[in-house]
Amino acid sequence: MNRTHPESNTPERKQGGRPKLPDGEKRDCPVKVYFDRANYAKLVRRSKRTARPLSEIVYELAVNGYxxxxxxxxxxxxxxxxxxxxxxxxxxxxxxxxxxxQYIADDNKRLSGEISGLIVKLNEQL
Known part of the structure; x- marks a missing residue:
């Protein structure tokens, strides 16, 4: 059975895929950049570490600086x-x-110590 729109005889079609970006957000100006081997290796390592493509890393560095x-x-x-x-x-x-x-004093003391230790570890990590 063919579904049609009530006002016309053309079949309904679902829009597939990702919606188009607005004109201001669309990246349509390419820039070609050359790197020496040492800096290229740094970019590749960062790409692997962050699991992001090289082009995205170069774009972020150029636009944001980090x-x-x-x-x-x-x-x-x-x-x-x-x-x-x-x-x-x-x-x-x-x-x-x-x-x-008094019912929770011991558990509260133990748990607050664990939380404090974990916050210290997080501060050292970040």
């Missing part, structure tokens, strides 16, 4: 652990409101 590097897997792991500890701390606060602060 390339924002992604967080390391270890840092992401620490941030997830910190989020879990924050959730546990909220649960302890809830229990403290119900049973009183």
């Amino acid at each position: 390339v924002k590097e992604p967080l390391s897997k270890e840092t992401i792991k620490w941030l997830r652990a910190l989020a879990g500890m924050a959730n546990n701390l909220n649960q302890l606060a809830h229990l403290g409101h119900i049973h009183g602060p």
Whole structure:
């Protein structure tokens, strides 16, 4: 069965693919750049480290003056652990409101020490 638009007899077609960029954001002016071998090797290493193409790295350096590097897997792991500890701390606060602060004192002290240690590690990493 052929679907047609109610006002015309032409079949409906879905727009496929990525939407077009506005004229101001479209990159349509190429620039050819040559590098010596040492600087090219630096770019290739940075490309592998950030998992981004060379053209994107050169563009970011030319426009912004720096390339924002992604967080390391270890840092992401620490941030997830910190989020879990924050959730546990909220649960302890809830229990403290119900049973009183003495009920959670030991757990609170242990957890706050772990959180402090993790924040120190994150500060050293960043």
